[in-house]
Amino acid sequence: MSDSPLVYSTPLRSRFRGLTTRDGVLLPGVAGWGEFSPFWDYDAPTSLPWLRAALETAERGWPRPLRDRIPVNVTVPAVGPERAHEIVTRSGGCTTAKVKVAERGQSLREAQARLEAVRDALGPAGRIRIDANAGWDLEEALAALAVLDRAAGGLEYVEQPCPSVADLAHVRRAQHVPVAADESIRRAEDPLAVKRAEAADIVVLKVQPLGGVRACLDLAEQVELPVVVSSALESSFGIAAGLALAAALPELPHACGLATVHLFERDAATTPLLPTDGTLPVLGAGDLTPREGLAGSVDPDGHHPGEVDPALRRAWLTRLQEVRALAGEGRG
Numbered sequence: 374m375s376d377s378p379l380v381y382s383t384p385l386r387s388r389f390r391g392l393t394t395r396d397g398v399l400l401p402g403v404a405g406w407g408e409f410s411p412f413w414d415y416d417a418p419t420s421l422p423w424l425r426a427a428l429e430t431a432e433r434g435w436p437r438p439l440r441d442r443i444p445v446n447v448t449v450p451a452v453g454p455e456r457a458h459e460i461v462t463r464s465g466g467c468t469t470a471k472v473k474v475a476e477r478g479q480s481l482r483e484a485q486a487r488l489e490a491v492r493d494a495l496g497p498a499g500r501i502r503i504d505a506n507a508g509w510d511l512e513e514a515l516a517a518l519a520v521l522d523r524a525a526g527g528l529e530y531v532e533q534p535c536p537s538v539a540d541l542a543h544v545r546r547a548q549h550v551p552v553a554a555d556e557s558i559r560r561a562e563d564p565l566a567v568k569r570a571e572a573a574d575i576v577v578l579k580v581q582p583l584g585g586v587r588a589c590l591d592l593a594e595q596v597e598l599p600v601v602v603s604s605a606l607e608s609s610f611g612i613a614a615g616l617a618l619a620a621a622l623p624e625l626p627h628a629c630g631l632a633t634v635h636l637f638e639r640d641a642a643t644t645p646l647l648p649t650d651g652t653l654p655v656l657g658a659g660d661l662t663p664r665e666g667l668a669g670s671v672d673p674d675g676h677h678p679g680e681v682d683p684a685l686r687r688a689w690l691t692r693l694q695e696v697r698a699l700a701g702e703g704r705g
């Protein structure tokens with residue numbers, strides 16, 4: 374195993390979270406390669422749990438799994454109905470779809486058409502959940518949910534309809550679609566506020582933003598609500614950590630949001646974690662191998678003709694150093 378960090382970078386097949394590319398670092402360790410890929414708009418303190426998660430994977434590995442395959446949802450970005458239909462049809466057998474709604478600059482009609490297309494592709498037995506990424510106020514959420522629940526032929530749940538915990542609680546009481554909390558957990562000072570306010574039926578947990586598999590297991594135990602493990606739009610290395618969490622949870626009643634590697638044009642691993650029969654396999658921390666292209670072989674002139682822009686590679690190594698320095702302070 375190489376002993377220096379590797380940087381990956383890939384175009385996305387569809388715009389996602391306003392992004393058209395995704396990149397990150399793989400950190401080597403005795404247990405395997407850990408992914409560190411905080412979004413570029415996150416500062417060093419916000420990126421600290423992401424580093425803890427990467428170091429857990431690289432140095433310690435993961436707790437013992439209780440299951441060996443994890444049911445996953447196909448993730449449908451805020452695309453047009455034809456593309457949405459195609460994504461679901463080519464999902465690798467997923468019977469649950471998670472559809473992005475409340476996209477800035479789009480109308481409710483566009484979300485409605487997307488949901489109709491997804492229902493058509495899934496058939497009547499499929500499950501459909503939506504993610505509004507906190508894009509609605511309370512009034513908009515209630516109006517949109519009535520329309521979208523009908524367009525989807527029934528919703529499994531709505532993820533983060535509104536920004537505030539108080540509004541999540543209100544949405545939950547005012548209509549029948551169950552509510553899942555995402556940003557209210559991973560971006561909150563106090564992730565247990567959701568539980569105290571009875572603001573959600575389900576919590577979405579993400580390994581990197583929440584500081585690792587073990588930190589998420591602790592949180593799941595405290596919050597006492599069903600968990601859906603989801604991706605932070607990571608390469609297969611980050612996804613494998615999510616699968617390890619899903620595999621270690623005492624109960625897993627819902628499909629997880631870990632089938633996002635299809636959104637990458639190039640994964641960072643030699644064997645991408647794409648679903649078959651609607652599930653992904655649970656791996657060990659050392660089971661994935663970085664693709665050759667990431668290393669960027671050094672030619673005799675000292676140039677790096679690898680696929681990753683040298684300036685991007687330097688930017689990641691600088692960022693890694695910054696967050697590592699912060700982690701060191703915390704310990705001292």
Ligand SMILES: O=C(O)CCC(=O)c1ccccc1C(=O)O
Pocket residue numbers: 390446447448471504506555603604605606629630631632633
């Ligand atoms: O849950 C999924 O199916 C995919 C993951 C996903 O939607 C996501 C990916 C990156 C950043 C935020 C989110 C989100 O759930 O809001």
Ligand SMILES: [Mg+2]
Pocket residue numbers: 504506532533555556577
């Ligand atoms: Mg979400």
